[in-house]
Amino acid sequence: MLHAESLACARGERVVLRDISLTLTPGKLLGVLGANGAGKTSLLATLAGEIPAHGGSLQLDGRALHAYSTAELARRRAVLPQSPSLSFDLGVREVVAMGAYPFGNLPASRLETLIARVLALADATVLSTRRYLALSGGEQQRVQFARVLLQTLAARAEDEYRVLMLDEPTASLDPRHQVQLLQGVARIAREEGVASLLVLHDVNLAAQWCDRLMLLTRGACVAQGTPREVLTPENLETVYGLPAQVIPHPAQADTPLVLFASRVEA
């Protein structure tokens, strides 16, 4: 499992993360919430092994994360960064198939099956014959999502522990595709035992789909737990600096519904 214990991280002189402890459990979704610049993306980059941790311990299956090679890591965790940029002319299938690169030469039939499955999960099947650059921003996002899904699902051993990390995956999606994306993540978490970490801005979407939430402020963890435990008016005001009401969701029991104040106090 991916396990962080009092993790700290600095970019240059600036400390961006302090004393973060978390575990990414197989089959569970952990949502990370916080204001702009709270350290969400830095947390994801550190957990992905992209930037080094400066304190605490970070282990994948009991072995220090930095002891893994780039290629080994790519077979255990997939990352969807914020706003990917691809300005060269590639077909949608070619982009999605890149998710299989860490696994060398997959048999063609297996690759085809996987591509069909992830395209369906990302609701991108109709896009499969298009050119990537001809797609809208939201469609491109879904294709990139399909690519990291493929990277997660192409692992060789069935029960191997794998992590999926998504940085604001719903940012450019319409409401239907936001729900569909989270539904897809929840589904492969359940079916394949994938551990997921999602950086999200929509508090209610996070409350609805994530098993656990972590609230970040200025690089530190304010609260961690189930949505009901974590989403309190006090915590939300600390994190976002905006008064909030929390009421029970009218349609879903056990899910809190957050209503933010409609204006900022001067």
Add this chain to the structure above:
Amino acid sequence: MRSPSPALAVPAAPRARRRPSPLQLLLILCLLLAALALASASSGAVRIPLAHLADLWRTPADPQAAFWRNVLLEVRLPRVVFAIVVGSGLAISGAVMQALFRNPLAEPGLIGVSLGGALGAVGAIVLGAQSLAIIAPAAFVGSLLATGAAYRLGTVQPGVANLLLAGVAINAICASVIGVFTYQATDVQLRNLTFWNMGSLAGANWSMLAWLTPWVLLLSILLIRDWRALNALLLGEREAQHLGFALRRLRHRIVILCALLVGPLVAVAGTISFIGLVVPHLVRLTQGADHRWLLPITLAGGALVMTLADWLARMIVMPAELPIGIITAFIGGPFLLWLLTRRQG
């Protein structure tokens, strides 16, 4: 699965262009190359009639046939093979550089390979060297030194933009030193210098091709083997890393392979511009940017364009010849302008 919404189900027919399959394109280019190579080998100051090609060997005693055979084997064929080798090498390294910098306007010259090589050659000439046996190694060393300097200084800070800027700076320094040398050169040396500045395939001979051809082939194969990494780079540097490609090592390897590929080409053919820029572009326009196919097709395309340019260089001012760099720049310049205006439209 829910059925797709009607709006999405409408096929993007007007946007979809019909593309030949990659294998078809590769085959077409190879056929064209073969035809062009034959045409180029037959024409020049001495015209060798292609219709009688088979006769050249059937009548070994005929003096006319022997003469033609000699011209064909010792002058024309090495020249055509040289054009193919140089063109494919320059084109593939351009394609790879464009992926590395994630910029369609990159070319091998950007990291100092070309001007460094020219500086080495020009320096050797002005300091008195006359034989290619000294000038060519000097050019090779020059290109490796310039690339090495650009690479070392450009990777002190992370990010590929610094490498590009270091390349620009190194190129500027090389150009200014070349200027100093040119200013000091004698008239005879000046004529020699134009060869390095504009490129020429006049130095073609079998003994040089015997090592250059396998060398270019080997490095091309090594670069093609990296097609997955190059595709991943198109997604972005972080994305390539997430897909398991150690970025520093990958960049290191690609720069070294390109320098080893282009350095010798500059050493024997001078600086030939625009092939590395124009050919990968044309291939991307017809075939897309998937390096699995882009690289092999670029090899064939580079060979084709260079053979054509060499043919023109020899035909336009026959029996003399133009420096081939003039031809490639003459085609490449307008092409680049077209590309720039097209992008805005």
